[in-house]
Amino acid sequence: MDLIEKYPALGEILPTVEKPARYIGGEYGQIVKEDAALSLVFCFPDTYEIGMSHLGMRILVGLYNDTEDVRCERAYAPWVDMEAKMREKGIPLYSLETGTPLKDFDAVLFTLQYELCYTNVVNMLDLGGVHPLAAERGEDEPVVIGGGPCTFNAEPLADFFDIFIIGEGEEVNRELALLELACKREKVSKKEFLRRAAKIGGVYVPSLYEIGYHPDGTLSSVTPKDGAPEQVTKRIVSDLDHMYFPKSFTVPTTEAVHDRAMVELFRGCIRGCRFCQAGHTWRPLRRKKPETVLRQAREHISYSGCEEINLLSLSSSDYRDLETLCDELLEFSEPKGVGISLPSLRADSFSVELLEKLQRVKKSGLTFAPEAGTQRLRDVINKNITEEAILNACGMAFAAGWNGVKLYFMMGLPTETKEDLKGIAEMSDHVLYTWRQKAANKNRGVKITVSTSSFVPKPFTPFQWAAQDTEAALREKISFLRDNIHAKSVAYSWHEPKVSKLESVFARGDRKLGRAIHEAWKRGCRFDGWDEQMKYDVWQAVLSDLSLDFDFYATRARGETEILPWDMIDVGVTKKYLLAGWHDALRGIPWPDCREKCSNCGARRLNNGVCVTD
Amino acid sequence: MEEEKVKTRLRFQKVGAAAFISHLDLMRTLGRALSRAEIPAAKTNGYNPHAYISIPCALSLGYEGTREMAEIGLPPGFDPGWIPERINPVLPKGILVTEAYPIARKSAEIAFAEYDLILERGKEGGARAAELLRASPLVVLKKSKRREEETDIAPLIRRIEPAEYGFRATVACSASENLNPRLLSEALKKLAPDETFRVRMTRRGRFFDQTAEEEFL
Numbered sequence: 001m002d003l004i005e006k007y008p009a010l011g012e013i014l015p016t017v018e019k020p021a022r023y024i025g026g027e028y029g030q031i032v033k034e035d036a037a038l039s040l041v042f043c044f045p046d047t048y049e050i051g052m053s054h055l056g057m058r059i060l061v062g063l064y065n066d067t068e069d070v071r072c073e074r075a076y077a078p079w080v081d082m083e084a085k086m087r088e089k090g091i092p093l094y095s096l097e098t099g100t101p102l103k104d105f106d107a108v109l110f111t112l113q114y115e116l117c118y119t120n121v122v123n124m125l126d127l128g129g130v131h132p133l134a135a136e137r138g139e140d141e142p143v144v145i146g147g148g149p150c151t152f153n154a155e156p157l158a159d160f161f162d163i164f165i166i167g168e169g170e171e172v173n174r175e176l177a178l179l180e181l182a183c184k185r186e187k188v189s190k191k192e193f194l195r196r197a198a199k200i201g202g203v204y205v206p207s208l209y210e211i212g213y214h215p216d217g218t219l220s221s222v223t224p225k226d227g228a229p230e231q232v233t234k235r236i237v238s239d240l241d242h243m244y245f246p247k248s249f250t251v252p253t254t255e256a257v258h259d260r261a262m263v264e265l266f267r268g269c270i271r272g273c274r275f276c277q278a279g280h281t282w283r284p285l286r287r288k289k290p291e292t293v294l295r296q297a298r299e300h301i302s303y304s305g306c307e308e309i310n311l312l313s314l315s316s317s318d319y320r321d322l323e324t325l326c327d328e329l330l331e332f333s334e335p336k337g338v339g340i341s342l343p344s345l346r347a348d349s350f351s352v353e354l355l356e357k358l359q360r361v362k363k364s365g366l367t368f369a370p371e372a373g374t375q376r377l378r379d380v381i382n383k384n385i386t387e388e389a390i391l392n393a394c395g396m397a398f399a400a401g402w403n404g405v406k407l408y409f410m411m412g413l414p415t416e417t418k419e420d421l422k423g424i425a426e427m428s429d430h431v432l433y434t435w436r437q438k439a440a441n442k443n444r445g446v447k448i449t450v451s452t453s454s455f456v457p458k459p460f461t462p463f464q465w466a467a468q469d470t471e472a473a474l475r476e477k478i479s480f481l482r483d484n485i486h487a488k489s490v491a492y493s494w495h496e497p498k499v500s501k502l503e504s505v506f507a508r509g510d511r512k513l514g515r516a517i518h519e520a521w522k523r524g525c526r527f528d529g530w531d532e533q534m535k536y537d538v539w540q541a542v543l544s545d546l547s548l549d550f551d552f553y554a555t556r557a558r559g560e561t562e563i564l565p566w567d568m569i570d571v572g573v574t575k576k577y578l579l580a581g582w583h584d585a586l587r588g589i590p591w592p593d594c595r596e597k598c599s600n601c602g603a604r605r606l607n608n609g610v611c612v613t614d
Numbered sequence: 615m616e617e618e619k620v621k622t623r624l625r626f627q628k629v630g631a632a633a634f635i636s637h638l639d640l641m642r643t644l645g646r647a648l649s650r651a652e653i654p655a656a657k658t659n660g661y662n663p664h665a666y667i668s669i670p671c672a673l674s675l676g677y678e679g680t681r682e683m684a685e686i687g688l689p690p691g692f693d694p695g696w697i698p699e700r701i702n703p704v705l706p707k708g709i710l711v712t713e714a715y716p717i718a719r720k721s722a723e724i725a726f727a728e729y730d731l732i733l734e735r736g737k738e739g740g741a742r743a744a745e746l747l748r749a750s751p752l753v754v755l756k757k758s759k760r761r762e763e764e765t766d767i768a769p770l771i772r773r774i775e776p777a778e779y780g781f782r783a784t785v786a787c788s789a790s791e792n793l794n795p796r797l798l799s800e801a802l803k804k805l806a807p808d809e810t811f812r813v814r815m816t817r818r819g820r821f822f823d824q825t826a827e828e829e830f831l
Contacts (some may be wrong), residue, residue, distance in 0.1 A: 002630040002708070011814065014634050015676040021639055024631035026707030028647070251646065253632075253706045254639045305646030305704070307664055336649065337663045362662055 002026075006099040009089040017082045021254035022048035025074075025096030029250040029303070031061070032097045036071035038181040040064055041095045041105045041128075041142075045112070045120035046527070048076040052250070053258035055312060056148065057111055060169050062246030070177050073097040073105075074250070075128070077120040080526055080533065083127060093128035102128020107143045107180060110161075112150035115506035116499065116529030118157060121146075122521040125160065132518065134162050134207065139190055143180065147173070151204070152234075152281055153459040153566035156506050158206035159514030162190070163197055165204075166569055167234035168267070170243045172202040198228045202235030209568055211511055217552055219510065219563040233570040234281070236606050240267065240288045245296055251304045260308035260341070261300035263293055265322075268603075269314040270594035270613055273371070274382045274585050275410065277458040278314055280578070281571045283603035284611035285594065290325045297329055301338050308339045308362060316342040317349040318595075320614060326354060334361050344369075348385050350393035352400050366397050369408040372416075373423025379590045380415050382462075382581070387427055394431050395438040403439065404447040405431060411477050411494070412455040412469035414585060421477055424450060425484035432487050448490045452481065454500035458507050459566045460573060462581030467557040468504045471497050498536045502528060504554040510565040513553070516542050572603030619656045619687030622694045623721075624701075625713040628679045629816075632708025637672040643706060644684055650704040653697060656687030670721035671787055673817055674794060677729075681819035685717060719822055726772055726821040727787035729795045732814045733780035739811060740781035744774045746805045747783075747798060754800045767797055780813065787820055 003025060004011045014020040042061050044051030051057060057074075064072035073095035078086060086093070092101035102108050108130060110121055125132045130141055137144070146154060147165040154164045165172055176197060183193040198205040208228035212221035224230055237243040245263075252259060266287035269279040288296075297309050309329070313319060322342075329340055339362025345355075347368045358364070370390055371383045378385060394405055409424050428450050435446045454474050457466045469477070474497040485492050506513065520535075520542045527533035543550055558564065560579060577600065584591065591599055595613045604611040624644075628635065635643065645665035648655045657663045668685040688694060697714035705711070733739035750768040770786040770793035785793040795815055802811040 004631050010631075014631075020634040020675065021636060024634050026631055028643075028650075028704060028706045253635050253643050255642065303650065305649035307646075307662065337657055339662075 001099065003094070003096075003099045007091050007094070009091055013082070013085040013089060013091075017085060018079060019049075019254060022076065023078065023082060023096075024253075025099075027096075027250050027253045029248050030074075030097055031065040031072075031250075033065055033071035034098065037069040038071070038107075038177060038184060039100075039105045040070065040072040040107045040109055040177065041075050041100070041102055042072055043075045043102070043108060043110045043121075043124055045077050045110055045117040045124060046114070046529070047079060048252070049254070049256045051076045052252040052256040054111065054113065055262045055264070056169070058249040058262070059244070059246060060109075060111075060147075060173055062249065063170060063173060063244050064177060066244070066246070067174055067177060069181060073100065075102060075124065077117070077124055077527070078127070083123070083526070086127065093124055103130050103141065105142050106184060107145055107177075109145045109147065111148040112146050112154065112157070113148050114529055115150060115156075115503045116534075117527075118506060118517050119521045119525045119528055121157065122160060122517060123526055126521075132160050132521075134160060137162075143190065143193070145176070149277065149281065152277070152569060152571060153508065154204075154206070155211075155511045155565040156509040156513035156517060158511045159518065161206060162194060163203060163205055165235070166202050166232050167571075168237050169235075170237045172200060172235045175200050176203060195226050198226070201233060204232040204569065206511075211565075213512075217512070217549075218559075219565060219567075222563065222568050224568070231568055231570045234572055234606065236267075236284070236286070236572075238286065238607055238610075240264070240286050241292045247299055248303045249300070251306070258310065259306065260310050261297065261304050261306045262310045262312055263296045263300060264288060265293060265311050265313040265316065265319045267313075268611075270318055271315060271384070272382055272581070272591060272593065272599070272601075274380070274462040274581055275371075275413065275455060275458070276314075277461050280573045280601070281460050282314065283572055283601060284607045285613055286607065287319065287612055290321045290328070293325060294328055294332075298332055301333060301336065307337065308341055309333065310341045310343065312343065315344050315346060317344075317346040323351065323354050326357065330357060330361070337361060339364075346385065347393040348389040350389075350396065352393075352396040355397070356400055365404060365406060366394075366402050367406040367408065368393065370427065371408065371410050372413060373409065373420045373425070373427055376588055377413060377416060377420040377423070379588045380585050381410075381413055382585070382590050384590055384593065387430065390427070391430055391434050395434045398435045398438040398446075399440055401440045403435075403441070403444045404449070406449040406451065407431065409450065409452045410455045411452040411481070412474050414455075414463060414466045415588075416477075418480065421481050422484055424452070424481055425486075428485060428490045429487060432489060446489050448487075450485065450490060450492045451494065452478065452492075453495040454497050456500050456504045456507055459564070460571050460578065462578045462585055464508065464564070464578065465558040465560060465582055468501070468554045470551075470555050471501050474500070496531050499529060499531060499534060501550065501554055502534070502536070502539060505550055506553075508558075508565070509553050512548060516546055516548055519546065572601070572606045574602035577601045618690060620690055620692070621717040622686055622688045622697075622714055623717045624684045624686065624697065624711050626679075626682050626684065626709060626711045628673065628682055628709050630678070630708040632706065633676050633678045635706070635709075636675050637669065640709075641667050641669060643709070647701050647705050648686065651697075651700040653700060654689055654692060668721075671724065671727065671792070671820065674796065674815075676815075678814075678816040680816060682817070683721070683820075685721065722789065723822045724820045725786065725788050725823045726784050728782060728784045728818045728820070730777070730782050730816045730818055731780045731795065731798065732816070734810065734812050736780065737776070737778050740776040740779070742806075742809070743781050743798075743802055743811060744776045746802055747771065747774045749805065752801050754797050754804060756797065767793055767801065771798075782818070784821075
């Protein structure tokens with residue numbers, strides 16, 4: 001049924017909102033399975049364009065629809081203009097496939113990719129007719145389930161969710177859906193379903209854990225109830241070649257942020273950069289065979305008609321067969337005019353030949369992430385890359401005709417001094433000098449873009465104990481760097497520190513923040529990750545009204561013996577290993593990558609002792 | 615576009631919620647569908663090559679179209695008759711290619727477009743609108759991104775016919791003269807401020823000129 005027939009008022013409001021194609025569904029590849037016994041809606045708590053760019057959602061929506069008796073539809077966060085109109089006209093948040101309000105599904109699933117989408121979660125539930133607070137949801141209301149990287153510490157969201165899925169979803173999502181289906185048929189209570197769900201590996205039921213606090217606000221105890229495990233161990237998929245991967249996906253009709261086909265190369269990372277959560281939480285290493293990547297890439301290119309395919313991983317250059325894989329894929333994609341893009345290229349294993357080959361189809365820019373301006377600080381963060389390697393890579397690219405490069409850095413890293421910030425400016429000068437030496441064609445000029453983001457300490461990294469810089473300190477550092485970048489052809493841009501501050505509060509937050517999220521949503525907070533939408537003053541007022549403190553969460557260094565809010569989660573990498581990394585960071589000692597020498601992070605025990613570093 | 619390509623016209627519908635797919639998104643959507651259907655449409659030679667598609671006289675966002683057209687290039691010898699059955703299974707909901715044929719007359723010769731304005735007041739509203747729109751001059755405020763100006767739209771209206779659902783309007787639609795039917799609603803609002811003429815619009819097609827048989831494109 002056409003959505004406008006279902007909601008005639010949509011016909012009136014769509015002409016008045018930005019990008020109405022976000023709300024119409026009907027895309028090529030959407031799966032409509034109306035008569036399944038268990039109905040799920042997979043929600044992405046950000047805009048359609050961002051949600052449609054997400055590979056995990058593509059995989060899991062496909063997986064559910066591929067499961068007998070289960071149907072899975074999609075919903076995205078309406079932009080603020082659309083939300084206002086929907087509320088005015090009494091239109092609930094609906095699934096794009098059938099226009100079904102969220103409240104009419106058996107389960108509402110969220111993928112939690114970013115801490116600053118939390119108010120959107122609350123808003124989507126409310127707009128979909130579901131009570132946002134789990135404790136107040138009735139027996140006949142949907143079960144609300146969250147997954148994705150933010151669930152490694154989902155405590156700030158514990159009040160809103162019945163279940164969190166920890167780790168990779170390809171297996172556990174199906175197990176959980178089948179359990180829900182069985183419970184639905186047996187007509188057991190929601191409480192009993194949750195008790196049974198907690199027995200599935202990787203399933204965390206927050207209501208089964210009681211949290212105690214010290215008078216200073218830190219945790220004093222975590223007590224599991226009703227047979228819930230002391231620690232929930234992250235789920236992984238052992239065999240990436242045989243795991244579920246859809247043959248098709250929903251192709252957006254309006255432009256997505258990453259509007260392309262996507263296939264993973266491997267999971268995990270050999271690098272162990274100390275600030276990086278993904279590099280630690282997606283261990284152990286497992287890779288797809290090149291023939292699997294090739295087959296899936298061909299299928300998705302042919303199916304979607306997309307002009308570009310992205311080979312995804314945390315560090316593309318670390319995939320052993322990258323060059324031969326790209327050669328073979330190009331044979332298929334080049335005649336179709338389909339370009340290949342590789343994110344996360346490292347400057348030290350940079351191959352200008354490979355990049356030139358890829359450019360034959362589709363031109364793209366050059367981006368490197370030195371992350372810090374001096375070797376000393378790069379050693380602290382374990383970003384094992386030298387300035388020489390970066391200049392060398394830039395030189396090769398300039399000689400081959402590139403006339404620009406983007407350099408990404410982080411600001412506010414532990415132990416950072418003015419010297420390190422000056423180092424960023426100096427490195428950009430050296431890149432400019434390299435261009436003067438090596439450029440193939442100087443007439444076109446050069447554009448060097450330096451971007452800084454503010455460091456946000458994340459759980460399950462060696463920096464999880466670190467303090468974040470204060471907002472004032474970050475601003476001072478930004479202006480210091482701005483004053484030190486002089487060359488005209490070097491442009492400097494930075495990430496708004498307020499956004500990073502709020503991100504930091506939630507990244508390492510605890511359950512006490514649930515009330516703040518609820519209250520901030522009531523006071524109109526939405527899309528907090530969007531500079532122009534974020535209402536920092538409202539957040540400050542909310543925290544202070546609830547006697548909570550930004551600095552307790554963001555700028556406070558954690559004690560090494562402190563119980564951390566995410567201690568009931570086991571991601572594989574051990575606390576002992578992380579702590580050793582933290583200590584060596586403070587001493588400026590880098591560690592070898594996993595290929596060079598195993599550092600015994602602990603993650604391999606999740607995969608029967610297997611970690612494929614090669 | 616290379617020269618040996620045969621310029622081919624696709625006639626298609628864009629109805630229901632698909633009315634809210636913008637012109638640019640429609641171009642990309644058709645391009646991808648051509649690729650999925652393995653129709654060897656010519657590509658642009660650009661920084662990021664994509665299928666060469668031309669959709670003359672863009673349909674405003676939110677309007678349905680029952681006889682829209684898009685132009686592509688095909689290699690000589692490729693039978694365009696195959697296109698609908700190959701492309702329709704890979705198009706989003708609400709877009710349907712009904713016909714494909716080599717271009718005989720250029721789209722630059724299009725002079726008029728025909729719209730159905732479906733009114734809440736139905737037949738009665740249509741009769742009333744037709745009466746009001748007979749006025750000449752018919753001055754409305756035309757707003758563009760840059761400026762606003764008073765324009766007489768009477769010369770751009772060729773015919774207004776009342777119908778059961780509202781009325782049908784035939785208006786100028788060429789590079790030199792073009793009337794967005796939204797201005798007909800504006801005119802009605804101005805002429806009869808107390809009456810409501812809320813409409814949904816469908817473009818039924820376009821004509822080459824006024825003397826020839828009324829050939830739909």
